[in-house]
Amino acid sequence: MNAPRKLRIATVSLAGCFGCHMSLLDIDEQVFALLERVEFDRSPLTDIKHCGPCDIGLVEGGVCNSENVHVLREFRAECKTLVALGACAVNGGLPAQRNHIDVGRCLSAVFQSRPGMDTAEVPDDPELPLPLDKVHPIHEVVRVDYFLPGCPPSGEAIWQFLSDLLAGRTPRVASPLLHFD
Amino acid sequence: MSRPTFLLDGQPVAFDDGQMILDAARAAGRYIPHLCWHPDFPPHGSCKLCVVKVAGRHVSACATPARAGAEVESDTPEINAERRTLLQLLFVEGNHFCPACEKSGNCQLQAMAYDLEMTTPRFRHFYPDRPVDASHPEVLLDFNRCIYCELCVRASREQDGKSVFALTGRGIHKHLVVNAESGRLADTDFSAADKAADICPVGVILKKRVGFAVPIGERTYDRAPLHELAMPKTEGKG
Known part of the structure; x- marks a missing residue:
């Protein structure tokens, strides 16, 4: 009758490759244990478009455009505990490799001066979010409670982390589960 | 005759006169x-990761002579947190993208960083622009990862x-340079057999064509942690 309330989890991939989400699925049969304890709010797994009040937010990927900023702020506003999941959320990762290139020159090199383009214009559809001048890790935009590095963090590391969090312990992912690669 | 001792985290450690902590x-x-x-090599004292507290003062353990009866704190939550901060500063100052x-x-x-359980670089990244030098036929230089330990300079x-x-510049402008008029490694007598080619603790000096001979996950510190491998009995195996 009085089963404990299921915790609500939201997940999102900003400037990421969904590899961390794939790794989340790599917890294999533990996903059943997880679903006994949690329900998913906004996530690629549910296709819910906006995040409601949640206990845990898992953010994959860094912040590369204006839409990422809005989504990340929504997550921070709605999630009690916000987690940077994976290398890109932690330090910008692969997308941040563009940070030493001027974004205007980069767009023009790709869309204007590359041979074989039908129309040599930088796309400017109003639906396209504007790129930021640099890709930022999420802690440079909002306060982040916990960080789980790795490219991606292993399913084992994610499960260890979530088990700690769900049990009310301070999550601790140490060697040998702690990896940056 | 018994050797003098100091206390390291409460445990006695014997030392010879003039020996560093x-x-x-x-x-x-x-x-x-x-x-x-x-x-x-003689102590350099620049990375400060070996910081310890002696009689309430922070000193570099590599460059501070041991003294009889001194109480040295090293493996404490306070000192390790300070070491973690030093690491975080090193990570944001360069471009350290491990994957x-x-x-x-x-x-x-x-x-x-694994040993000290650093999970975030915490500070704002500099994202400096440091072009690589791939001019040399055998060795690549990726300056993005330099931590200015000067081991390659010394070796x-x-x-x-x-x-x-050589290191040139001061403070935040300090950087590693190659001693050639062109600034390119190819224009020096550097060789992949040099001691300096194997001494970089990070990923600046890389031998070409062997980068992934050993796959990720089976490498030195995937098998055992740094605090074990850095000790004398296994020195050189890493």
């Missing part, structure tokens, strides 16, 4: 973290007798 601790099988220190780095798994900076000067590398 770090050397004495290692000889006694006690690990103190370090990045710029190397057994083949894209050939040195990942063999990197002492990364392994130190090239003192052991190879070539002085291929």
Whole structure:
């Protein structure tokens, strides 16, 4: 009758490759244990478009455009505990490799001066979010409670982390589960 | 005649007169973290990862002589938190993207971060623009990862007798340069057989065509942690 309330989890991939989400699925049969304890709010797994009040937010990927900023702020506003999941959320990762290139020159090199383009214009559809001048890790935009590095963090590391969090312990992912690669 | 001792985290460590705290601790099988220190060279004292507290004062264990009866704090939550902050500063100052780095798994900076459970670089990243030097046929230089430990400078000067590398600039403008008029490694007498080619603790000096000979996950610090491998009995195997 009085089963404990299921915790609500939201997940999102900003400037990421969904590899961390794939790794989340790599917890294999533990996903059943997880679903006994949690329900998913906004996530690629549910296709819910906006995040409601949640206990845990898992953010994959860094912040590369204006839409990422809005989504990340929504997550921070709605999630009690916000987690940077994976290398890109932690330090910008692969997308941040563009940070030493001027974004205007980069767009023009790709869309204007590359041979074989039908129309040599930088796309400017109003639906396209504007790129930021640099890709930022999420802690440079909002306060982040916990960080789980790795490219991606292993399913084992994610499960260890979530088990700690769900049990009310301070999550601790140490060697040998702690990896940056 | 018994040797004098000091206390390292409450445990006695014997030392010889003039021996540094770090050397004495290692000889006694006690690990103190370090990045710029190397057994083949005099102490450099620049990375400060070996910071310890002696009588309430912070000192570099690699460059501070042991004194009889001194109480040295090293493996404490306070000191390790300070070491973690130093690591975080090193990480944001350069471009340390482990998933894209050939040195990942063999990197002492990364392994130190694992040891000290650093999960975030915490500070604002500099994202500096430091072009790589791929001019040399055998060796690639990726300056993005330099931590200014000066080990390559010292090895090239003192052991190879070539002085291929130098640090130039001061403070935040300090950077590693190559001793050639063109600034290119190809225009020096540097060779992949040099001592300096194997001494970089991070991923600046990389031999070409062997980057992924050992796959990620099976590398030095994937198999055992830095605090074990850095100790004398396994020295050189890493």
